[in-house]
Amino acid sequence: MEGQSHVALMGGDFNPSLVARIEEDGNESDRLEGASGDDQDAAGNKHPRRKKYHRHTPYQIQELEAYFKMNNHPDEKERLELGKRLSLESKQIKFWFQNRRTQMKTQTERHENNYLKRQNEELLIENIRMKEVMGNPMCCNCGGPAILGEVSIEKHHLRVENARLKEELNRISALANRFLGRPISSFAGLVHPPMSNTSLELAVGINGFSGLSSVNTTFPIGLDSKDGILNTLPGMPLVPPPPTGIARNEPFEKSIFLELALRAMDELVKLAQMDDPLWIRSLDGGREVLNEEEYMKICPPCIGMKPTGFVIEATKATGMVLANSLNLVETLMDANQWAEMFPCMVGRSSIIDVIFSGMAGSRNCVLQLMHAEFQALSPLVPVRHVKFLRFCKQHAERVWAVVDVSVDGIREVSDAHTFVNCRRLPSGCIVEDMPNGFSKVTWVEHTEYDESITHHLYRPLLSSGMGFGAQRCLASLQRQCEYLAVLMSNISTENHSGITPMGRTGMVRLAHRMTRSYCAGVCATMNMWQLVQIGNVGEEVRLMIRKSVDKPGEPSGLVLSASTSVWMPVSHQRLFDFLRDEQLRSEWDELSHGGPMQEMLNIAPGQDRGNCVSLLRATAAANNTNQNAMLILQETQSDASGSLIVYTAVDVAAMQVVMNGGDSASVVLLPSGFAIVPDGFPDSARPNDCNGNLIKGNGGSLLTLGFQILVNNQSPSAKLTMESVDTINSLITRTIQRIRAALHCN
Numbered sequence: 001m002e003g004q005s006h007v008a009l010m011g012g013d014f015n016p017s018l019v020a021r022i023e024e025d026g027n028e029s030d031r032l033e034g035a036s037g038d039d040q041d042a043a044g045n046k047h048p049r050r051k052k053y054h055r056h057t058p059y060q061i062q063e064l065e066a067y068f069k070m071n072n073h074p075d076e077k078e079r080l081e082l083g084k085r086l087s088l089e090s091k092q093i094k095f096w097f098q099n100r101r102t103q104m105k106t107q108t109e110r111h112e113n114n115y116l117k118r119q120n121e122e123l124l125i126e127n128i129r130m131k132e133v134m135g136n137p138m139c140c141n142c143g144g145p146a147i148l149g150e151v152s153i154e155k156h157h158l159r160v161e162n163a164r165l166k167e168e169l170n171r172i173s174a175l176a177n178r179f180l181g182r183p184i185s186s187f188a189g190l191v192h193p194p195m196s197n198t199s200l201e202l203a204v205g206i207n208g209f210s211g212l213s214s215v216n217t218t219f220p221i222g223l224d225s226k227d228g229i230l231n232t233l234p235g236m237p238l239v240p241p242p243p244t245g246i247a248r249n250e251p252f253e254k255s256i257f258l259e260l261a262l263r264a265m266d267e268l269v270k271l272a273q274m275d276d277p278l279w280i281r282s283l284d285g286g287r288e289v290l291n292e293e294e295y296m297k298i299c300p301p302c303i304g305m306k307p308t309g310f311v312i313e314a315t316k317a318t319g320m321v322l323a324n325s326l327n328l329v330e331t332l333m334d335a336n337q338w339a340e341m342f343p344c345m346v347g348r349s350s351i352i353d354v355i356f357s358g359m360a361g362s363r364n365c366v367l368q369l370m371h372a373e374f375q376a377l378s379p380l381v382p383v384r385h386v387k388f389l390r391f392c393k394q395h396a397e398r399v400w401a402v403v404d405v406s407v408d409g410i411r412e413v414s415d416a417h418t419f420v421n422c423r424r425l426p427s428g429c430i431v432e433d434m435p436n437g438f439s440k441v442t443w444v445e446h447t448e449y450d451e452s453i454t455h456h457l458y459r460p461l462l463s464s465g466m467g468f469g470a471q472r473c474l475a476s477l478q479r480q481c482e483y484l485a486v487l488m489s490n491i492s493t494e495n496h497s498g499i500t501p502m503g504r505t506g507m508v509r510l511a512h513r514m515t516r517s518y519c520a521g522v523c524a525t526m527n528m529w530q531l532v533q534i535g536n537v538g539e540e541v542r543l544m545i546r547k548s549v550d551k552p553g554e555p556s557g558l559v560l561s562a563s564t565s566v567w568m569p570v571s572h573q574r575l576f577d578f579l580r581d582e583q584l585r586s587e588w589d590e591l592s593h594g595g596p597m598q599e600m601l602n603i604a605p606g607q608d609r610g611n612c613v614s615l616l617r618a619t620a621a622a623n624n625t626n627q628n629a630m631l632i633l634q635e636t637q638s639d640a641s642g643s644l645i646v647y648t649a650v651d652v653a654a655m656q657v658v659m660n661g662g663d664s665a666s667v668v669l670l671p672s673g674f675a676i677v678p679d680g681f682p683d684s685a686r687p688n689d690c691n692g693n694l695i696k697g698n699g700g701s702l703l704t705l706g707f708q709i710l711v712n713n714q715s716p717s718a719k720l721t722m723e724s725v726d727t728i729n730s731l732i733t734r735t736i737q738r739i740r741a742a743l744h745c746n
Contacts, residue, residue: 500660632647
């Protein structure tokens with residue numbers, strides 16, 4: 001069979017693998033159709049004689065289909081008559097009807113299998129709810145804990161109902177065994193301890209799937225979004241919150257979380273699969289943004305209406321990532337690994353509670369309550385504190401989905417006083433394994449936030465989705481996975497004299513630690529930082545201090561951090577190229593000692609030199625023995641959504657130990673650097689340059705400067721002095737002035 005007949009037979013649930021198998025069977029039969037009985041017996045030998053390849057015409061297929069509907073088992077006489085009418089041999093008619101009956105049987109079994117799986121999952125969810133209710137009975141009149149004896153009849157009915165559900169589950173399991181060839185677990189012991197944390201491992205090729213559930217939950221991404229679990233509650237409203245004054249009911253809350261996670265997963269799949277008119281191109285043509293009117297028609301709000309004063313940002317991006325799906329899922333479901341993978345976007349993250357720990361010891365159907373701080377590298381953009389559910393689901397053997405959705409709108413009254421400046425609507429990614437160890441990742445970011453608390457310079461950037469959007473998330477994921485690939489491979493680096501493979505790994509880890517420390521100092525996402533208010537410092541400069549005592553990799557004493565953001569009338573790419581050019585560094589960096597820098601080492605994961613870890617030395621210091629003991633460790637990151645340059649002075653002796661494979665955790669770091677993003681302004685709203693002219697073309701950029709200095713290395717209990725504040729404030733001012741002068745935008 002060929003052409004449209006496949007689609008007509010399969011309808012909206014067709015399976016490409018099934019079609020390929022049927023085509024293969026059909027082609028084989030076509031090659032043997034004209035053979036004699038002996039020839040057909042010889043077909044099982046090692047070297048069968050191939051017959052002329054034959055395909056039926058669309059007219060023949062149409063007539064055969066019509067006859068099949070009336071009689072799917074024609075006898076010899078009927079086959080001869082049909083063959084004369086269609087100019088086909090009787091054996092060709094026979095083979096066609098055999099293949100058609102096989103296809104019909106396979107399709108029927110698959111539909112029955114999907115139905116049984118849906119029923120199984122529904123019973124599983126209902127069973128969990130029943131167990132939670134039985135474990136914590138509540139009084140229907142007062143809402144408080146039930147007194148033993150008053151609920152004996154109700155509890156008896158629940159036990160009877162639970163026993164009935166178990167019997168039904170066993171019956172369905174037995175029926176599924178008929179079609180799957182192996183029994184489905186009765187799910188009596190579904191709840192397992194949380195999975196152990198494993199580091200992200202890159203693979204060349206597809207890893208095995210040992211330990212996963214044996215059930216084949218086929219979900220053809222891109223063709224059909226009607227998953228069993230996802231459509232159990234498609235139109236059911238969320239359970240209303242308990243009345244005011246009722247004590248916290250954990251089973252009741254978990255049931256709400258479960259329903260919310262299922263609806264969020266359903267919405268994520270729709271957002272990831274659909275294109276126009278749900279997703280449209282941005283004005284600059286570089287991003288996919290959400291059509292809000294079309295979205296409201298397709299996806300009704302699952303966490304309530306948008307709060308007053310909030311605005312929406314929603315973007316989608318698709319790309320290839322150098323990691324397999326299982327490792328990516330492990331990274332996203334582990335709070336620490338997730339924060340390490342997105343160091344510039346995720347500050348602190350933690351798992352508050354594990355609602356459901358998965359099926360058959362895998363990450364499939366894991367549901368956990370999390371907290372995270374999302375950050376943009378600027379003191380002018382408030383950190384977004386979000387409490388959300390993260391739900392992981394395996395939709396096919398090599399297809400996973402991870403979705404986030406805020407819970408702030410459905411929490412109990414005890415949490416109502418907490419100020420929420422951001423809500424995470426169903427967002428996340430769908431990961432599909434591809435050849436050669438890559439994965440295709442479709443990322444969706446959908447957020448509502450309070451725009452009034454953001455500085456006006458950053459509002460266009462955030463509203464466009466470039467600040468926290470899908471493009472930035474995907475770029476960060478690709479870059480970090482490339483770094484990991486370099487660490488785990490034997491790829492040589494440029495200018496690699498004197499460094500071992502272990503040393504290369506240590507340098508990259510040291511640079512990542514430096515970058516995370518810089519981001520924390522700019523965004524104040526770590527508890528160790530304390531905000532400092534001083535009257536004579538500009539309101540757009542953030543000052544913070546932290547005290548460190550005998551911590552590995554931390555300077556002992558009082559550390560002062562200062563950061564600010566300014567608008568620059570030059571493009572993002574031009575500003576990044578200028579700041580990373582070691583030959584021009586003396587025009588703004590006081591650590592260069594008035595001369596160009598020499599690059600001693602460069603570790604880059606790919607062809608883009610904008611993403612690398614490098615070791616620099618000031619050439620002016622080479623002849624000065626007093627200054628020759630310091631080097632500059634630097635990491636640069638760049639993509640269409642922004643760039644980052646972070647550097648710090650390091651001791652030569654300490655770096656020599658790291659380059660020889662020693663421990664990098666003891667190297668003391670005080671990072672400084674720049675974060676650069678496009679300003680996001682349309683031409684009609686962009687600020688003027690220094691001469692009063694409107695900036696057009698590539699537009700301007702937003703530059704964030706951050707510096708950390710050691711104020712007092714004698715005692716961590718020392719107090720901050722105005723002299724230290726004036727020193728770091730003067731450093732920021734001089735650096736901005738030098739950059740503007742070098743770029744001729746004074």
